[in-house]
Amino acid sequence: MPENTMNNNNVQANMALFLGIASILLFMTGMSPVVGSMGVICALLSRTPVMTGRAKLGMLLSIVSSLVFILIMGIFFYILFTTGTWQQIIHDLANVDPNSANAPSDVMNIIQQNIINLYQNLLNGANVPAAGPVGI
Amino acid sequence: MQIDYLKTSTRMALQGHYRGPVSAALLYFAILILADSLTPGQTASDGALNLIGLGISVVVSILMYIFKAGQARISLQILKGEQEVGKDTYYGFRSGTDRYLYFGLVKTLMELVFVGVTYMLLMGADGMNPGRFIMAAVWFLLGGLCYLYISLSISLTLPILVDDETMDTTEAIKESIRLMKGMHGKLFFMYLSFIGWIVLCVMSLGVGLLLVSPYVITTKMNFYLNLKNATK
Numbered sequence: 001m002p003e004n005t006m007n008n009n010n011v012q013a014n015m016a017l018f019l020g021i022a023s024i025l026l027f028m029t030g031m032s033p034v035v036g037s038m039g040v041i042c043a044l045l046s047r048t049p050v051m052t053g054r055a056k057l058g059m060l061l062s063i064v065s066s067l068v069f070i071l072i073m074g075i076f077f078y079i080l081f082t083t084g085t086w087q088q089i090i091h092d093l094a095n096v097d098p099n100s101a102n103a104p105s106d107v108m109n110i111i112q113q114n115i116i117n118l119y120q121n122l123l124n125g126a127n128v129p130a131a132g133p134v135g136i
Numbered sequence: 137m138q139i140d141y142l143k144t145s146t147r148m149a150l151q152g153h154y155r156g157p158v159s160a161a162l163l164y165f166a167i168l169i170l171a172d173s174l175t176p177g178q179t180a181s182d183g184a185l186n187l188i189g190l191g192i193s194v195v196v197s198i199l200m201y202i203f204k205a206g207q208a209r210i211s212l213q214i215l216k217g218e219q220e221v222g223k224d225t226y227y228g229f230r231s232g233t234d235r236y237l238y239f240g241l242v243k244t245l246m247e248l249v250f251v252g253v254t255y256m257l258l259m260g261a262d263g264m265n266p267g268r269f270i271m272a273a274v275w276f277l278l279g280g281l282c283y284l285y286i287s288l289s290i291s292l293t294l295p296i297l298v299d300d301e302t303m304d305t306t307e308a309i310k311e312s313i314r315l316m317k318g319m320h321g322k323l324f325f326m327y328l329s330f331i332g333w334i335v336l337c338v339m340s341l342g343v344g345l346l347l348v349s350p351y352v353i354t355t356k357m358n359f360y361l362n363l364k365n366a367t368k
Contacts, residue, residue: 010151034343036339038340038343041344041348044333045351047147048148
């Protein structure tokens with residue numbers, strides 16, 4: 001194995017940095033863990049045998065953005081479960097006719113409306129399950 | 137032969153040479169996904185359609201060994217420092233296609249027997265019951281261990297076939313078994329060491345496989361070259 005193996009023109013390291021930045025920029029689209037894990041893969045593959053500064057920075061950005069996104073989603077689902085919103089969504093979905101042409105939009109409406117109800121309840125300080133059945 | 141050393145030297149050899157292996161991996165997965173989407177019977181309740189689907193899956197699985205040979209050839213060339221040839225993605229078609237098909241048949245039949253017996257034990261004609269479950273569990277453990285041992289024993293066949301164009305499949309299998317004597321654990325732990333990479337691939341919705349699968353294949357080729365040099 002060659003001793004001097006640090007390569008500044010390492011394509012993988014540049015890709016890792018690019019993907020790390022992309023994972024932060026794409027945070028709101030929900031793609032952070034996907035792009036971030038690609039960034040981590042590129043950074044780890046760039047080790048020859050040590051990691052360049054760019055790769056380290058890319059890996060850090062990728063891991064931070066992915067973990068923050070996963071944490072936020074975890075908190076979101078925790079709130080969905082503990083406020084009864086999730087159960088309400090399941091209950092409402094049972095009323096959707098799967099053979100109907102409007103079924104996909106009905107499902108989206110139910111999810112959307114229940115989350116809006118939850119948001120309003122939280123804003124009003126009400127520690128109660130999300131509001132009742134959603135009209136479809 | 138240290139696993140860490142193998143993996144590091146593989147990464148170093150791959151630096152700047154990812155284009156060939158990644159395009160070969162892209163082609164491999166594209167064909168696999170296309171074949172899978174065209175295969176009928178995965179959700180069908182029709183028994184005949186399921187059987188046709190199974191038959192097509194088996195044939196596709198065997199044919200894919202031709203592309204696996206191409207991937208292995210590209211990895212071998214990178215490790216040997218030879219100039220990359222773009223045509224080597226289709227190396228399996230140019231050099232003794234029947235040898236790869238024969239090996240593909242052997243491996244696919246092995247998988248089919250293992251999975252088929254497990255399935256039949258679990259879901260026999262009289263349905264699922266505790267006795268059957270215990271039998272299936274015992275078979276899964278013992279059969280699984282045998283399957284793993286035989287798989288590891290013949291796992292160097294493809295690298296040998298790609299490395300030596302004059303060797304036929306039976307000879308390559310015998311050579312693989314000879315080379316792998318006492319090395320099963322090492323290769324097994326080498327495969328296990330990629331678990332973290334697989335988790336990252338799952339998180340990237342499979343896109344990471346385009347980079348990780350050439351790394352795994354090249355590490356295996358590196359393992360073969362090191363073993364071959366050590367036993368000379």
